[in-house]
């Protein structure tokens with residue numbers, strides 16, 4: 001993970017770098033740093049443990065200024081969060097370097113450098129790169145040539161930017177396996193891990209390809225490909241102003257993003273067409289690929305994986321298409337057997353998750369019929385490397401715990417279910433019912449969001465608990481998983497989810513008055529089975545927190561707390577109940593006083609393996 005920002009300009013850039021880091025903090029926030037080449041040609045450095053706000057404090061107390069600079073916000077992989085491990089890493093007070101990714105052969109490089117008299121002061125894998133650059137330059141290389149030689153020796157994944165105080169108006173960069181974009185300004189140039197970091201200074205971007213190297217000054221910009229040939233990469237204009245990253249009246253991004261769901265869901269569905277799902281919304285060539293699709297393989301991580309689990313129920317039950325779902329970190333390393341007419345579907349908010357991207361890349365030639373990416377970020381690596389693309393319209397999601405991205409993924413996956421289902425005998429009337437449901441969805445979600453205060457009241461019962469159990473059956477089981485994930489991510493309460501029928505095979509042993517049990521219990525064909533499972537909990541003294549609609553027949557009673565949900569078409573329940581569980585996790589975390597938007601140890605975009 002980690003976020004990189006760099007700038008070379010004719011104006012002072014420290015505030016541009018800090019603003020970029022604030023916008024990149026979703027990528028990691030355990031330490032931060034910034035290096036500038038000042039007017040006297042000296043490297044100036046601030047590094048702090050903790051969030052970007054601490055770097056701002058350091059800058060306010062002791063400002064460092066310059067027209068060329070690099071900055072970084074870190075999510076620790078090698079070496080604990082500490083100022084010494086924060087980037088930029090410096091070699092001989094001359095070279096400054098920021099890195100995102102993992103250098104897998106850092107130990108052997110470190111030994112080689114030690115033999116040459118270079119001592120690493122940090123425990124990171126990144127610092128070796130700064131010293132390797134210095135060694136190459138001491139032997140006469142230019143900064144760019146040094147970088148080209150050094151990256152050829154690196155194994156792993158990297159986005160790197162470096163500056164040399166002896167060449168104070170130049171920044172060089174390289175990318176392999178970790179995202180990096182160039183922001184093209186007027187008489188100034190920038191680099192960042194994503195476009196969001198630079199929207200305040202430019203709307204023109206170059207998305208670097210794997211293996212690209214960059215050298216830039218305020219007035220010039222050259223990109224070379226992996227073979228060292230100078231190449232023209234297209235400059236793309238990214239519309240500004242569509243996405244607001246301000247908190248507005250909300251206390252946290254997570255709450256804002258939960259509230260944005262009605263609009264985000266409507267926008268995602270409106271990319272279809274009011275009356276039928278057009279194949280073209282999945283990209284050119286979707287119709288032909290869908291005609292031949294006999295199976296679906298979904299690959300994703302985290303919350304996006306849970307969206308895939310829901311889609312399996314939909315694809316098999318509604319469209320009659322066999323579907324497998326797997327976490328990308330397992331899928332990528334497993335010897336697999338796929339039916340030859342299988343559509344590979346990757347699901348990802350960021351489009352940059354390293355394991356999901358690797359799963360796509362490692363899918364053998366000819367192993368799958370075609371690849372479809374369902375992603376929220378245009379021009380992300382998954383989007384660029386997949387045959388077909390559906391862009392969710394969640395807008396920028398800042399909170400580390402994914403909310404609106406998940407529910408918009410579900411809309412996309414339901415649209416895919418309809419598109420495949422109509423080729424597989426799904427009745428017109430059923431297609432229409434699903435489409436009508438999608439039209440009704442934003443309004444229903446708004447009704448769940450309006451339950452905020454009732455859910456806030458329930459939350460109080462969780463804040464002193466150490467564990468919680470989430471139960472669901474059928475398609476609501478993945479929603480129980482997602483509810484448990486939300487709670488553990490932001491409140492640090494250990495939460496587990498079970499398909500309720502599995503209770504008696506183990507987790508029932510854990511049930512007592514200290515273990516709140518949350519049940520996802522809409523009216524559906526498995527409701528009676530679920531009720532029996534819940535009785536098993538009650539008769540053992542467990543406290544139940546039941547999310548159910550009026551028809552489900554629950555009444556509040558000692559040991560049973562009821563959160564009444566709106567009645568809705570069955571297919572929409574996974575989305576509606578998710579929103580309620582998002583609010584539950586949110587309020588528990590707020591009442592516990594944890595950092596809701598930036599929970600400890602996590603990052604939003606996981607671009608390392």
Ligand code: G6P
Nearest residue numbers: 301302303304348349350353402
């Ligand atoms: C991280 C985030 C999760 C997200 C997962 C997958 O773990 O904290 O919220 O679900 O990555 O990310 P993606 O961008 O691929 O959906």
